[in-house]
Amino acid sequence: METASKEHQLIVSVSPHVKSEETTSRIMWSVTASLLPAAVMGAYFFGPRAVITLALCIITAALSEYAYQRALNRKVSVSDGSAILTGLLLGMNLPASVPFYIPIIGSFVAVVITKQLFGGLGYNVFNPALIGRAFLLISFPKLMTIWTKPEAAFLKMDAVTTATPLGILKEEGVAKLMEVFGDKINLYTQLFVGHRAGSIGETSAIALLVGAAFLLYRGYISWHIPVSFLGTSAVIAWIFGGKGALFAGDPIVHLISGGMLLGAFFMATDYVTCPSVKKGQLLFGAGCGFLTMLIRLKGGYPEGVMFAILIMNCFAPLIDRGFRTKVFGARKEARK
Amino acid sequence: MALATFKGGIHPPDKKELSKAKAISPAKPPKRVVIPLAQHIGAPCTLSVSIGQEVKMGEIIGTPEGFVSAPVHASVSGKVIAIGDFPLPTGRMAPSVVIENDGKEEWTSLKDSPGYMKLSPDELKGKVKDAGIVGMGGAAFPAHVKLSPPKEKPVDVVVLNGAECEPYLTADYRLMLERPSDVVEGLRVLMKIVNVSKGVIGIESNKPDAIEAMQRAVAGDSSLKVCALEVKYPQGAEKMLIKAAVNRDVPARGLPMDVGVVVQNIGTALAVYEAARYGKPLIERVVTVTGEGIREPRNLLVKIGSLVSDLIGECGGFSSEAAKVISGGPMMGFALYSLDVPVTKGTSGILVLPEEGVVHAEDFGPCIRCGRCIDICPMGLMPSMLSVLSERGMYEEAKGYNLFDCFECGSCTYVCPSKRPIVQLVRLAKSMTKP
Numbered sequence: 180m181e182t183a184s185k186e187h188q189l190i191v192s193v194s195p196h197v198k199s200e201e202t203t204s205r206i207m208w209s210v211t212a213s214l215l216p217a218a219v220m221g222a223y224f225f226g227p228r229a230v231i232t233l234a235l236c237i238i239t240a241a242l243s244e245y246a247y248q249r250a251l252n253r254k255v256s257v258s259d260g261s262a263i264l265t266g267l268l269l270g271m272n273l274p275a276s277v278p279f280y281i282p283i284i285g286s287f288v289a290v291v292i293t294k295q296l297f298g299g300l301g302y303n304v305f306n307p308a309l310i311g312r313a314f315l316l317i318s319f320p321k322l323m324t325i326w327t328k329p330e331a332a333f334l335k336m337d338a339v340t341t342a343t344p345l346g347i348l349k350e351e352g353v354a355k356l357m358e359v360f361g362d363k364i365n366l367y368t369q370l371f372v373g374h375r376a377g378s379i380g381e382t383s384a385i386a387l388l389v390g391a392a393f394l395l396y397r398g399y400i401s402w403h404i405p406v407s408f409l410g411t412s413a414v415i416a417w418i419f420g421g422k423g424a425l426f427a428g429d430p431i432v433h434l435i436s437g438g439m440l441l442g443a444f445f446m447a448t449d450y451v452t453c454p455s456v457k458k459g460q461l462l463f464g465a466g467c468g469f470l471t472m473l474i475r476l477k478g479g480y481p482e483g484v485m486f487a488i489l490i491m492n493c494f495a496p497l498i499d500r501g502f503r504t505k506v507f508g509a510r511k512e513a514r515k
Numbered sequence: 516m517a518l519a520t521f522k523g524g525i526h527p528p529d530k531k532e533l534s535k536a537k538a539i540s541p542a543k544p545p546k547r548v549v550i551p552l553a554q555h556i557g558a559p560c561t562l563s564v565s566i567g568q569e570v571k572m573g574e575i576i577g578t579p580e581g582f583v584s585a586p587v588h589a590s591v592s593g594k595v596i597a598i599g600d601f602p603l604p605t606g607r608m609a610p611s612v613v614i615e616n617d618g619k620e621e622w623t624s625l626k627d628s629p630g631y632m633k634l635s636p637d638e639l640k641g642k643v644k645d646a647g648i649v650g651m652g653g654a655a656f657p658a659h660v661k662l663s664p665p666k667e668k669p670v671d672v673v674v675l676n677g678a679e680c681e682p683y684l685t686a687d688y689r690l691m692l693e694r695p696s697d698v699v700e701g702l703r704v705l706m707k708i709v710n711v712s713k714g715v716i717g718i719e720s721n722k723p724d725a726i727e728a729m730q731r732a733v734a735g736d737s738s739l740k741v742c743a744l745e746v747k748y749p750q751g752a753e754k755m756l757i758k759a760a761v762n763r764d765v766p767a768r769g770l771p772m773d774v775g776v777v778v779q780n781i782g783t784a785l786a787v788y789e790a791a792r793y794g795k796p797l798i799e800r801v802v803t804v805t806g807e808g809i810r811e812p813r814n815l816l817v818k819i820g821s822l823v824s825d826l827i828g829e830c831g832g833f834s835s836e837a838a839k840v841i842s843g844g845p846m847m848g849f850a851l852y853s854l855d856v857p858v859t860k861g862t863s864g865i866l867v868l869p870e871e872g873v874v875h876a877e878d879f880g881p882c883i884r885c886g887r888c889i890d891i892c893p894m895g896l897m898p899s900m901l902s903v904l905s906e907r908g909m910y911e912e913a914k915g916y917n918l919f920d921c922f923e924c925g926s927c928t929y930v931c932p933s934k935r936p937i938v939q940l941v942r943l944a945k946s947m948t949k950p
Contacts, residue, residue, distance in 0.1 A: 190839040190873055191850040193939045195925030196866075197527055197682065201887075201932040203880055259880070301881035301933075455886030455899060499900075506917045507522075507754060507894045508767040 207260030224329035225275035240266025271380020411468025459502035548820030557583035604842035646790035655861035678751030681844025701784030808837030808867030888927035898927035
């Protein structure tokens with residue numbers, strides 16, 4: 180009888196017996212895909228060097244994860260896409276002009292030191308790509324701050340160096356920025372499209388927003404961190420960003436220059452290193468915004484997104500603790 | 516109009532189309548039944564028959580011990596051929612009585628009460644108790660206990676649970692379509708027992724015809740109301756149902772009666788009606804036999820104690836995809852290791868699932884702290900935290916994250932992208948520490 184013959188093959192497992200289709204690797208690959216528009220714009224503006232830098236980052240990330248896990252006899256998890264995403268994010272955070280050993284060192288630091296040595300996916304305290312970048316910035320400060328002019332010339336290997344909009348703003352002020360870009364409309368347009376000096380993947384606001392819209396639509400990120408991050412930055416930029424007077428700053432320039440959009444939508448929202456409770460995420464994002472603007476307006480660097488997110492990463496576990504969810508029906512218990 | 520609901524929850528594919536169109540039909544009389552003496556939460560019954568004894572349908576074979584218990588009755592007429600420990604669908608062993616069916620379907624004498632609504636609340640409650648009625652949604656808590664709130668907890672509304680939020684199951688749905696007035700009569704009996712003048716029937720909006728049928732059945736009675744609920748799991752969990760249907764928050768670790776509510780399931784209400792009207796004990800129930808792994812999904816009226824293997828045979832047997840058999844729904848049911856286990860009073864469905872979707876132990880990954888489980892936990896817990904603490908053996912710390920408020924609905928495990936066995940880790944932590 181068929182029933183009897185089946186019996187010894189029954190699968191026994193614990194409930195629930197149905198699972199959603201969402202998987203960690205699908206999330207990682209989707210986030211990777213959402214970064215592609217901005218990466219492509221970076222390749223378009225900064226040429227073959229940018230493509231090589233991105234490729235070196237991704238390949239090193241994947242290889243070092245593979246080598247580390249093989250060496251320690253662990254399950255190799257390169258196919259979950261998380262190392263590749265880290266590599267891509269790091270590459271997008273580098274200037275296109277760096278020598279080719281820079282992406283290799285950075286990727287190794289990101290994947291092996293920041294992620295694997297802390298226990299692998301899920302256990303790292305800091306955003307791996309950002310630690311990779313911070314390591315490079317501190318170790319190679321000169322190389323990491325040479326910015327090339329976006330040329331939109333795909334086959335050009337050499338490039339003209341220039342300053343980033345935030346660099347100009349910091350060193351020479353808003354008047355100089357206007358002089359470089361002509362008028363305000365042109366400034367906004369160039370920043371929006373991404374025709375400006377900067378890290379490979381951070382310049383094109385429109386491409387980043389397209390990717391971000393995809394992530395929000397699919398529910399891979401929620402609005403909490405980006406909105407509080409950008410909102411706080413905008414308010415601070417508006418109040419304190421002007422020369423001489425309060426309430427004279429230009430929040431739009433701050434939002435669409437530097438790594439603000441890349442950071443707010445794609446780096447601060449990293450599941451592992453941000454708080455998991457939504458209310459806590461609002462505080463986390465606000466902290467990122469505050470620290471970014473503090474560094475941009477008062478600190479030694481023109482850009483502060485990276486350090487802001489890394490500092491807030493430290494607080495993520497504490498924030499989760501402080502914003503513990505309330506159990507259903509808790510109110511009555513509190514009254515006791 | 517916005518549908519009533521609760522905060523959190525998930526939307527698994529409901530798969531009810533497999534069996535929803537199948538009218539309830541009586542299962543073939545079983546050759547023999549295995550009736551466990553512990554089918555309910557609470558004390559098991561004491562055996563009141565012996566081997567070789569002839570019994571009639573509805574005769575008591577197990578007498579309750581203590582208040583939180585319910586009698587067990589013979590579901591067929593015939594001879595007791597064995598008494599001993601047999602496995603329950605949960606995998607545990609329980610003392611059971613095996614009766615060989617003589618096929619005569621002879622009933623023991625039942626007390627007919629055409630004027631049952633004139634009986635006193637206590638008399639009606641006695642009938643519910645004597646009929647061995649337990650919560651038929653799965654938990655199998657003795658019904659008369661829920662109907663005996665202490666004086667300091669006045670009850671003012673009875674909520675009937677027609678959510679049937681577990682995917683696949685259609686037993687309650689068919690009852691609401693086919694026997695709406697009997698279900699409503701059961702609700703009236705329940706209301707009389709606890710002396711309230713308000714009854715609410717909560718039904719998920721994916722069963723519009725059931726909502727309509729029940730609305731017709733309550734028409735003209737201003738004390739009764741049908742409430743359409745959002746389709747969301749676990750809408751039928753007691754606390755979530757109460758929140759949606761009457762907007763009250765059952766306190767954490769509290770009971771529905773703390774907010775003046777008694778909840779009963781649709782099948783239970785029908786059993787209550789039959790007990791009050793005909794004195795009929797709970798010896799049969801509707802079981803949905805369904806899933807992609809069964810040839811002909813059906814809704815069967817099954818004698819308690821019938822074996823799962825017989826029901827599967829009656830529904831055309833396994834299809835080639837069959838890999839896993841579950842007693843109950845896919846979210847909270849138990850996977851069976853043997854098909855020779857009986858249908859009990861709490862068995863709402865027999866589900867045969869294909870292999871896809873089974874996550875093997877070695878395939879789950881680390882928590883990536885995505886927060887999905889926190890967003891959807893209907894109890895407002897942090898399942899990710901509970902799972903990590905349990906994994907590390909930090910059971911006492913897990914209590915600080917309200918470990919014992921989890922009722923194991925499985926929503927967190929459903930949404931987890933790392934496929935972590937969160938509920939199982941919660942169960943482990945619960946078993947390793949005390950509330």
